[in-house]
Amino acid sequence: MVRDTGWFKSTRSGAANEGCVEVRITAAETGVRDTKNRAGGALSVRSAVWATFVNDAKDGRYDLSA
Numbered sequence: 001m002v003r004d005t006g007w008f009k010s011t012r013s014g015a016a017n018e019g020c021v022e023v024r025i026t027a028a029e030t031g032v033r034d035t036k037n038r039a040g041g042a043l044s045v046r047s048a049v050w051a052t053f054v055n056d057a058k059d060g061r062y063d064l065s066a
Contacts, residue, residue, distance in 0.1 A: 005026075026047075
């Protein structure tokens with residue numbers, strides 16, 4: 001069975017939030033695209049790379065406010 005979530009936006013993204021991205025997860029890769037410019041293309045990365053990015057973000061490794 002092939003895993004494919006279809007494109008989705010985070011539940012934390014409000015309707016007025018203009019900085020949203022959508023994500024699509026399959027067994028092999030994860031795609032990321034701009035919600036407001038869906039025809040503008042998508043960034044695709046291997047699923048393992050995406051998982052590392054998400055874990056690093058949760059750990060605060062990309063906190064730019066410092």
